[in-house]
Amino acid sequence: MLSGLNAATAYSAARQAVAPEPxxxxxxxxxxxxxxxDFAAQMAMVDEVSTGAMTGKVTTQQLVQTIAEAELTLNTVVAIRDKVVEAYQDILRMPV
Known part of the structure; x- marks a missing residue:
């Protein structure tokens, strides 16, 4: 059976174990x-390469590769944003 002192000691030990590092x-x-x-730099590079492709300074292969990299970056940013919004909504639903 847990006494008040045992419970307080267990709580104190658990609190120190899960505390974030300073x-x-x-x-x-x-x-x-x-x-x-980094995301802003990636999008700026896409603009730069796109302009270069229109003026003939950049090959089509380089343009396609840059666009594919930008798409992957954008998908990652959107996934992170979705997780942050989902976590925020979970916090809002918590009973007080």
């Missing part, structure tokens, strides 16, 4: 910012 939030925010910058 500075984890800052690193995560930095990674998200870097991912956003």
């Amino acid at each position: 500075g984890t939030g800052a690193r995560t925010l930095e990674r998200v910012g870097q991912a956003a910058e």
